[in-house]
Amino acid sequence: MAENPSDRYNQGMATRRAVLGDAHVDRAEAAKTDFDAPFQDLITEAAWGHVWSRPQWSKRERSMVTIALLAALGQDEEVAMHVRATANTGATKDDLVEAMLHVAIYAGVPAANHAIKIIKKTYQEMGAAVREEGR
Template sequence: MSESDQKSERHAQGMQTRRNVLGDAYVNGAEARKTSFDGPFQELIVEAAWGHVWSRPQWTPRMRSIVTIALLAALGHDEEVAMHVRATANTGATQEDIGEALLHVAIYAGVPAANHAIKIVKQTYKEMEAEAGKEAGDA
């Protein structure tokens, strides 16, 4: 198998995993916003993060979700924390899982990082509940 075939397979697997975790609406929006400037970066994310790391069978999506949120919180990547909290609807990570992860963040990365992430997570869950209520009302 050639390197380009492997790349193509990795990209296809990555895109499928990305859709499974983040949802079609998010991925479609990201693809629509992609430009020639950030296209190479987007390809890197799809192949490396989603195709190589998130697609590995050793951990479940739930486990990867918990670890990812903890790492993003520790590093202060607020928008990414919120995005991955939204993804828990697809990965199976629970609010209890995320709470436990943020306790680890507090001990190993610092209370301010965990405290800030907790605010983001609470706001994101509140938005998700409101959106779910709105969708239930539309049905």
């Protein structure tokens, strides 16, 4: 945690937890070292406290745009993380189909094709986890 957290940091942490879930954020915080603590504080305050906390777009809309951008950039782990977060943001499979069509046209078919594989695998893993919890 930041030494003297700002209001924006506190808002960012609340938003980060709402989107990614407490378990994910707790793991990230536990893994934080002196080396990456400044980076973690930056993304909590700037990405989560400023951008993700703005009221102009819903979390669903931000989720779709984020996944499309990450897919276009080839950020596989981040795509999977944000697909898992759709359970909290309300972005649907149909939303991601549309996002990947945009990626295909504006960033290239190979980028979309690769991201679709990651999205499908992540949804399969999420379904397996839900089935395990439902026992």
